Amino acid sequence: ICRRSRAVRLGCRSQIPLPGGALAPLAPASSAFLDADLQSRDDLLTAVISDDPNFLRQLAATTRFGRLVHVASCNSTQDLAAADPDRSAAVYWADHQTAGRGRQQRVWDDEPGTDIAATFRCSVVAPSPIALAVGVPLCVLQAAEPLVGRKLRLKWPNDVFCDGRKLAGVLIDGDGNGNYSIGIGINLNRTRFPRELEAIATSLALVCGRTFHRAALLLDLAQRLETMLQALARGELGALSEQFRDRLGLLG
Numbered sequence: 001i002c003r004r005s006r007a008v009r010l011g012c013r014s015q016i017p018l019p020g021g022a023l024a025p026l027a028p029a030s031s032a033f034l035d036a037d038l039q040s041r042d043d044l045l046t047a048v049i050s051d052d053p054n055f056l057r058q059l060a061a062t063t064r065f066g067r068l069v070h071v072a073s074c075n076s077t078q079d080l081a082a083a084d085p086d087r088s089a090a091v092y093w094a095d096h097q098t099a100g101r102g103r104q105q106r107v108w109d110d111e112p113g114t115d116i117a118a119t120f121r122c123s124v125v126a127p128s129p130i131a132l133a134v135g136v137p138l139c140v141l142q143a144a145e146p147l148v149g150r151k152l153r154l155k156w157p158n159d160v161f162c163d164g165r166k167l168a169g170v171l172i173d174g175d176g177n178g179n180y181s182i183g184i185g186i187n188l189n190r191t192r193f194p195r196e197l198e199a200i201a202t203s204l205a206l207v208c209g210r211t212f213h214r215a216a217l218l219l220d221l222a223q224r225l226e227t228m229l230q231a232l233a234r235g236e237l238g239a240l241s242e243q244f245r246d247r248l249g250l251l252g
Contacts, residue, residue: 002145009244015050016166027162032151036222038231039089041145041196044135052215055068055215055219056068057246058219059091059219059222062222062223062226063222063223063225063226064089064122064226064229065090065091065120065122065222066088066089066090066091067086067088067089067090067091068090068091068093069084069090069091069092069093070093070094070095071093071094071095072094072095072096073094073095073096073097073098073112074094074096074097074098075098075099076094076097076099076183077092077093077094077097077099077117077118077119077183078119078171078173078181078183080092080094080119081119081181082173082181084121087124087179089121089123090120090122091118091119091120091121091222092116092118092119092120092121093116093117093218094118095112095113096110096112096113096117097110097117109194109197110185110187110190111190111192114188114189114190114205115185115186115187115188115189115190115203115214116185116186116188116214116217116218116221117184117185118183118184118185118218118221119179119181119182119183119184120181120182120184120222120225121179121181121182122179122180122182122229123178123179123180124178124179124180124229124232125178125232126232126233126237127202127232127235127237128237131232131237131240132180132232133157133158133172134237134240134241134244135228135232136155136170136182136184136225136228136231137154137157137158137159137160137170137230137244138240138243138244138247139221139224139225139228139230140160140168140170140184140186140221141154141160141168141247142224143217143218143220143221143224144160144162144167144168144186144204147204147208147212147217148162148204148207148208149208151247152247153200153247153248153249154244154247154248154249155248155249156177156248158170158171158172158223160186161249162207163202163207164200165199165200165201165202166185166187166200166201166202167186167187167201167202167203167204167207168184168185169184169185170182170183170184170185171183171184171185182225184221185202186204186221187202187203187204188203188204188205188211188212188214188217189203189204189205189211189212189214190203190205190206191203191205191206201246219250228240
């Protein structure tokens, strides 16, 4: 969830506290570091999916995203993607962002090991400059809605709302040459927020009263993005625009 910031913070300046008082290393670091502590906790459901060959096979077989870069902590997944010299399509996933970015220099707040903070980097063929702004929030909504069991709403241009509270957000960066970094943040298993966000934010765990497997939702989201991107490549923006307008409940 986003908080306003006077400037986008750069660089990692914090570490993830682990049970027993230990600290995770400064990012980027392999999520395997957290396996014995943070990621073994049943309440967080944070399996080290970067080492799960079945997950990677499904990701590569059903989407264009042939690589997964999963780190324990970084400043933001958008920056992680931008710094990667390998320009192939990939998913960048962090268990925690120390300076997660939202729109208009807002800071995206997450809780370590509980939420989804990911960037999907790929080249895109689209019939209109606004195509991704329409299609990506719809993918997030459609991935979360079956878990909630009722209709969710979109707030222009990129937020997903449940019961009047923000559940997820999208940030899209492009290089002007058809290459995009699609940043997605979803409040998944967290059950607490900073005081200034308590009245305006929610999570799937709070809404549904249970926790969810992050890897399953991440894979579903990647597959929905793939379907949407293929539709855009065929010039099928009209149907997506109709669905977007149907779910657009707020302007902001």
